Ligand SMILES: Nc1nc2c([nH]c(=O)n2[C@@H]2O[C@H](COP(=O)(O)OP(=O)(O)OP(=O)(O)O)[C@@H](O)[C@H]2O)c(=O)[nH]1
């Protein structure tokens with residue numbers, strides 16, 4: 223057995239992967255040649271990073287070699303470490319935009335532009351699932367805060383959707399189940415009209431077989447053994463979970479959760495006195511997590527660019543979205 227194939231001791235291949243987004247929002251994918259690893263699958267173009275090479279240089283080198291194009295702008299999307307039976311890869315994945323040149327398959331490979339929403343239907347290598355999820359998710363995840371009347375809730379969420387929010391979690395632990403369900407229906411109607419998705423957070427009886435766009439589990443619900451959340455939700459529904467440490471992240475991964483929130487990254491008014499992770503620890507946990515991670519707790523919209531550079535999907539917040547005066 224060669225040294226490359228000795229289980230966890232084997233070399234991890236650093237791969238630069240580009241999710242190429244054209245001006246019309248479509249994504250350029252390519253078919254992997256049959257004679258290559260994962261041959262026949264669709265891929266996001268890219269290839270191995272050379273010794274000492276900067277990631278953005280590697281991305282543009284691969285784009286030139288494989289497609290005869292260059293990207294003027296890169297933004298971190300997600301990193302995935304995946305162990306295939308014969309090889310371990312670290313897929314260092316970036317949005318590539320501001321495309322210069324007309325793409326062609328330099329290696330004779332089939333290429334095509336597809337809509338974002340088509341990605342889940344296509345056959346990608348097994349490591350690519352979280353890349354597709356990350357590409358589909360927005361960078362902002364709004365969590366509802368305190369409200370007195372239904373009108374206030376609907377107005378605040380409606381306002382944020384107008385500002386560009388596409389993903390909303392309805393959290394209202396002080397309400398009884400009947401009132402929560404009623405408001406959730408109203409909120410879902412509002413979100414649906416505007417093209418946003420609504421996730422529910424609450425007691426387990428509320429979440430099983432939900433009619434909504436998805437559910438968000440607390441870390442306690444995540445660790446409970448009784449419910450198989452994967453099988454109680456449809457493939458087109460989001461399954462998200464709150465994580466605070468490595469053990470909970472491992473559980474989320476093994477359960478097949480789509481994405482997580484990691485908290486509290488910084489001190490927050492909604493959970494005073496909670497022990498915070500700090501940005502360095504959050505970045506470390508995010509780097510090792512093969513799922514999209516929203517940072518939560520004390521996050522401001524002005525932190526967004528920095529935390530995306532740290533590998534996070536984006537910001538989850540109550541305060542940053544809720545406190546804004548209209
Ligand atoms: N480019 C790319 N590689 C991927 C994806 N998903 C995935 O598992 N991989 C794996 O990443 C590894 C490296 O990618 P590659 O074969 O494109 O490397 P390369 O362009 O340098 O090719 P080469 O081997 O001809 O030098 C392969 O084992 C491939 O199976 C993906 O979406 N895009």
Ligand SMILES: [Mg+2]
Nearest residue numbers: 267268269288
């Ligand atoms: Mg390649």
